[in-house]
Amino acid sequence: xxxxxxxxxxxxxxxxxxxxxxxxxxxxxxxxxxxxxxxxxxxxxxxxxxxxxxxxxxxxxxxxxxxxxxxxxxxxxxxxxxxxxxxxxxxxxxxxxxxxxxxxxxxxxxxxxxxxxxxxxxxxxxxxxxxxxxxxxxxxxxxxxxxxxxxxxxxxxxxxxxxxxxxxxxxxxxxxxxxxxxxxxxxxxxxxxxxxxxxxxxxxxxxxxxxxxxxxxxxxxxxxxxxxxxxxxxxxxxxxxxxxxxxxxxxxxxxxxxxxxxxxxxxxxxxxxxxxxxxxxxxxxxxxxxxxxxxxxxxxxxxxxxxxxxxxxxxxxxxxxxxxxxxxxxxxxxxxxxxxxxxxxxxxxxxxxxxxxxxxxxxxxxxxxxxxxxxxxxxxxxxxxxxxxxxxxxxxxxxxxxxxxxxxxxxxxxxxxxxxxxxxxxxxxxxxxxxxxxxxxxxxxxxxxxxxxxxx
Amino acid sequence: xxxxxxxxxxxxxxxxxxxxxxxxxxxxxxxxxxxxxxxxxxxxxxxxxxxxxxxxxxxxxxxxxxxxxxxxxxxxxxxxxxxxxxxxxxxxxxxxxxxxxxxxxxxxxxxxxxxxxxxxxxxxxxxxxxxxxxxxxxxxxxxxxxxxxxxxxxxxxxxxxxxxxxxxxxxxxxxxxxxxxxxxxxxxxxxxxxxxxxxxxxxxxxxxxxxxxxxxxxxxxxxxxxxxxxxxxxxxxxxxxxxxxxxxxxxxxxxxxxxxxxxxxxxxxxxxxxxxxxxxxxxxxxxxxxxxxxxxxxxxxxxxxxxxxxxxxxxxxxxxxxxxxxxxxxxxxxxxxxxxxxxxxxxxxxxxxxxxxxxxxxxxxxxxxxxxxxxxxxxxxxxxxxxxxxxxxxxxxxxxxxxxxxxxxxxxxxxxxxxxxxxxxxxxxxxxxxxxxxxxxxxxxxxxxxxxxxxxxxxxxxxxxxxxxxxxxxxxxxxxxxxxxxxxxxxxx
Numbered sequence: 001x002x003x004x005x006x007x008x009x010x011x012x013x014x015x016x017x018x019x020x021x022x023x024x025x026x027x028x029x030x031x032x033x034x035x036x037x038x039x040x041x042x043x044x045x046x047x048x049x050x051x052x053x054x055x056x057x058x059x060x061x062x063x064x065x066x067x068x069x070x071x072x073x074x075x076x077x078x079x080x081x082x083x084x085x086x087x088x089x090x091x092x093x094x095x096x097x098x099x100x101x102x103x104x105x106x107x108x109x110x111x112x113x114x115x116x117x118x119x120x121x122x123x124x125x126x127x128x129x130x131x132x133x134x135x136x137x138x139x140x141x142x143x144x145x146x147x148x149x150x151x152x153x154x155x156x157x158x159x160x161x162x163x164x165x166x167x168x169x170x171x172x173x174x175x176x177x178x179x180x181x182x183x184x185x186x187x188x189x190x191x192x193x194x195x196x197x198x199x200x201x202x203x204x205x206x207x208x209x210x211x212x213x214x215x216x217x218x219x220x221x222x223x224x225x226x227x228x229x230x231x232x233x234x235x236x237x238x239x240x241x242x243x244x245x246x247x248x249x250x251x252x253x254x255x256x257x258x259x260x261x262x263x264x265x266x267x268x269x270x271x272x273x274x275x276x277x278x279x280x281x282x283x284x285x286x287x288x289x290x291x292x293x294x295x296x297x298x299x300x301x302x303x304x305x306x307x308x309x310x311x312x313x314x315x316x317x318x319x320x321x322x323x324x325x326x327x328x329x330x331x332x333x334x335x336x337x338x339x340x341x342x343x344x345x346x347x348x349x350x351x352x353x354x355x356x357x358x359x360x361x362x363x364x365x366x367x368x369x370x371x372x373x374x375x376x377x378x379x380x381x382x383x384x385x386x387x388x389x390x391x392x393x394x395x396x397x398x399x400x401x402x403x404x405x406x407x408x409x410x411x412x413x414x415x416x417x418x419x420x421x422x423x424x425x426x427x428x429x430x431x432x433x434x435x436x437x438x439x440x441x442x443x444x445x446x447x448x449x450x451x452x453x454x455x456x
Numbered sequence: 457x458x459x460x461x462x463x464x465x466x467x468x469x470x471x472x473x474x475x476x477x478x479x480x481x482x483x484x485x486x487x488x489x490x491x492x493x494x495x496x497x498x499x500x501x502x503x504x505x506x507x508x509x510x511x512x513x514x515x516x517x518x519x520x521x522x523x524x525x526x527x528x529x530x531x532x533x534x535x536x537x538x539x540x541x542x543x544x545x546x547x548x549x550x551x552x553x554x555x556x557x558x559x560x561x562x563x564x565x566x567x568x569x570x571x572x573x574x575x576x577x578x579x580x581x582x583x584x585x586x587x588x589x590x591x592x593x594x595x596x597x598x599x600x601x602x603x604x605x606x607x608x609x610x611x612x613x614x615x616x617x618x619x620x621x622x623x624x625x626x627x628x629x630x631x632x633x634x635x636x637x638x639x640x641x642x643x644x645x646x647x648x649x650x651x652x653x654x655x656x657x658x659x660x661x662x663x664x665x666x667x668x669x670x671x672x673x674x675x676x677x678x679x680x681x682x683x684x685x686x687x688x689x690x691x692x693x694x695x696x697x698x699x700x701x702x703x704x705x706x707x708x709x710x711x712x713x714x715x716x717x718x719x720x721x722x723x724x725x726x727x728x729x730x731x732x733x734x735x736x737x738x739x740x741x742x743x744x745x746x747x748x749x750x751x752x753x754x755x756x757x758x759x760x761x762x763x764x765x766x767x768x769x770x771x772x773x774x775x776x777x778x779x780x781x782x783x784x785x786x787x788x789x790x791x792x793x794x795x796x797x798x799x800x801x802x803x804x805x806x807x808x809x810x811x812x813x814x815x816x817x818x819x820x821x822x823x824x825x826x827x828x829x830x831x832x833x834x835x836x837x838x839x840x841x842x843x844x845x846x847x848x849x850x851x852x853x854x855x856x857x858x859x860x861x862x863x864x865x866x867x868x869x870x871x872x873x874x875x876x877x878x879x880x881x882x883x884x885x886x887x888x889x890x891x892x893x894x895x896x897x898x899x900x901x902x903x904x905x906x907x908x909x910x911x912x913x914x915x916x917x918x919x920x921x922x923x924x925x926x927x928x929x930x931x932x933x934x935x936x937x938x939x940x941x942x943x944x945x946x947x948x949x
Binding site (some may be wrong): 244290308309310312313314315317449450453454455 | 589590592595599602603607608609610611612613615630718
């Protein structure tokens with residue numbers, strides 16, 4: 001008998017739909033988790049240092065040092081963050097848990113190595129006439145942070161939440177204690193305290209990860225096999241992180257708005273205080289964001305894709321799809337609503353808040369604009385998070401790129417326009433990126449079934 | 457993928473769908489016999505397989521006059537999607553075209569086929585694979601068809617059935633475009649191979665010979681009806697079965713329209729072809745032939761007593777209905793306790809079925825009677841065999857029956873394909889006069905089969921008569937020489 005019909009059954013049985021679920025384990029936390037930790041670190045450590053150390057100049061130098069450390073290491077790690085997250089998501093989906101650890105070691109070592117190579121000339125340039133010991137601690141802290149951002153990508157997958165929390169608390173306690181003892185050695189002492197605390201967190205987290213993801217191999221280059229590495233994800237991560245810091249760097253580098261603090265590090269007294277305060281205001285929105293997306297939306301998302309994998313009728317698939325879209329819309333508006341309420345309250349009591357923290361009222365007008373900016377920032381986080389969930393690689397890359405580009409260009413323009421326009425660059429770049437994201441997302445969600453079936 | 461190319465002029469190109477040279481079996485042997493038997497003709501073979509993993513190495517020593525061999529897997533991999541790049545030289549298709557293409561499979565009359573589907577350009581330009589597979593219009597159409605015909609079945613299965621049945625068409629068209637030049641195209645089946653041959657015929661204006669061993673459309677229908685794979689969480693979808701049936705029927709009609717000569721191996725097959733839409737004036741019968749000399753050497757090896765062995769030589773797959781054979785042996789063992797049932801044939805194709813058969817043997821307590829040999833040289837088996845049997849639910853013209861005759865082994869077969877014609881005679885009056893070379897039982901007829909086994913194995917006189925009739929028939933009507941002569945003549949025309 002001629003023919004190949006008997007093979008058809010294998011094709012039907014084969015799950016071509018597997019790719020659907022690949023994007024699933026992208027987590028909301030991943031798209032903004034590192035960023036939250038970084039902001040909290042900067043504010044917390046600066047706050048502690050200013051309380052414990054009497055020499056205000058040293059505190060300012062320390063503050064600007066860790067801000068640069070965190071910003072630069074985040075941008076550098078952006079290249080690897082998402083491709084590694086994607087790799088983890090794929091391996092978890094394929095249930096090849098043994099591959100996670102070897103991939104982890106490969107990426108973390110690669111990221112730290114590249115960080116090290118980039119940081120040496122950078123540090124030598126920035127701290128040309130500064131003590132060698134400071135430069136050395138700066139470089140090592142940079143490398144440790146590069147490792148920590150990769151570790152962050154794995155943390156949400158772990159269930160030992162308490163261990164993670166206590167590790168971070170321990171790390172920061174060590175920083176505080178060491179600041180007390182090492183403050184008399186000046187800036188180098190404070191830097192050493194920061195480095196030690198971060199190293200402790202790094203080691204504890206690495207131990208946790210090794211325990212949680214058993215593997216026979218320590219390192220594996222499987223990551224580089226075709227399909228595992230996505231160039232577009234590397235650039236998405238880079239532009240995303242670079243975009244978030246773009247306006248700050250513009251204000252730090254512009255001679256009109258900044259001043260030299262330490263070595264070639266500059267800060268912007270006008271911009272830094274209100275922007276970090278505005279970031280603090282994001283806490284309520286951030287909380288709702290995690291609950292809504294990780295909790296509710298993720299559930300509807302898996303119901304939809306499970307309906308397809310299980311082979312439900314089109315009616316059921318469609319209604320699961322609609323439920324998922326409603327849940328996404330719900331999450332978006334809930335975040336917007338809660339953050340807007342929080343912002344209105346902050347707006348109403350802003351003078352009392354400023355008095356409480358002992359901050360000059362001069363900052364108020366810029367703070368109001370940046371408050372709006374951080375609200376929009378939150379919206380963009382949510383939208384990009386959805387784009388990640390739906391594996392819209394091209395769109396994510398495009399949006400993070402225009403966000404980076406516009407935030408840079410608009411911020412420069414705002415500086416030339418004068419102090420009344422400060423902060424508008426940030427706000428408008430976000431506004432445009434949000435509109436574009438919404439257009440992309442709408443276009444996709446309107447035809448979600450078509451995209452799911454025909455385009456995967 | 458090109459396997460062999462001597463860059464010689466190709467006279468006859470075979471399109472082999474899942475057979476020669478990667479799979480052993482009736483059709484493969486037939487192709488091999490034609491190529492080796494006609495050394496003055498240069499042959500080429502295009503092998504179409506499903507997926508790479510399903511095939512091993514080449515199973516035959518490639519003859520010298522096989523000057524071209526390429527293999528392709530039509531269910532393998534997916535093309536890269538590039539929706540953004542549309543070829544500007546092609547006119548843009550519209551919704552009606554796509555709907556029309558989907559509807560093709562329901563057309564019953566050959567005259568209704570639109571001209572453009574015969575054109576190879578149609579598959580790259582008219583409706584490109586990209587449009588059909590990934591376009592929004594196509595999606596809308598699938599959605600509305602689903603809602604109309606089977607809104608209660610699994611959409612996922614429905615969607616992939618549509619996609620899988622259609623995507624191979626573009627693959628086949630794609631392969632056809634790239635083939636070298638040749639004089640005649642010869643396809644041993646309809647199906648994808650026949651479809652490809654048809655496209656080549658229309659586009660290169662070369663003669664197309666179609667030889668059908670079984671009736672492809674019918675075999676696919678049996679596959680579909682017995683398949684448990686067209687099934688989903690919601691139960692068996694009748695509509696999905698219809699889609700596949702329509703698809704293969706469409707291809708069958710398309711091939712009959714395209715072919716210049718439609719050859720079958722026996723009379724009944726010819727009538728079936730006409731029933732499935734083949735124009736009668738194109739049809740002809742060319743039976744298979746057997747190497748009489750080679751097999752007659754086996755006769756002196758036979759022992760004087762009839763071996764109490766019934767052999768079923770064929771692949772262990774559901775269509776051969778091996779289970780009925782096992783049950784018949786069980787029944788016959790009631791009369792002849794030391795009866796042997798030998799199952800000789802490859803077991804790789806459907807491991808589940810093989811397991812079921814082995815379990816059945818154990819459950820019936822036949823471990824001492826039934827033996828699974830796997831693939832063996834039939835020349836070792838035939839002299840040890842009392843009678844040959846086939847219990848298939850579908851057959852073409854089983855060569856093994858003729859080979860058995862030539863080696864002095866009568867056959868007991870179910871009433872399928874050419875079995876009746878071979879065993880009882882039916883080509884003409886002379887053939888009938890030769891007499892019965894065995895017995896014919898109804899399909900699944902365990903009782904009849906076992907009775908015939910017992911009768912032939914115990915009644916020496918009847919056995920001798922059947923043996924003689926078999927030898928006489930094969931020598932008169934089914935020699936290799938006349939088989940080769942027929943095709944040689946056909947190619948010359």
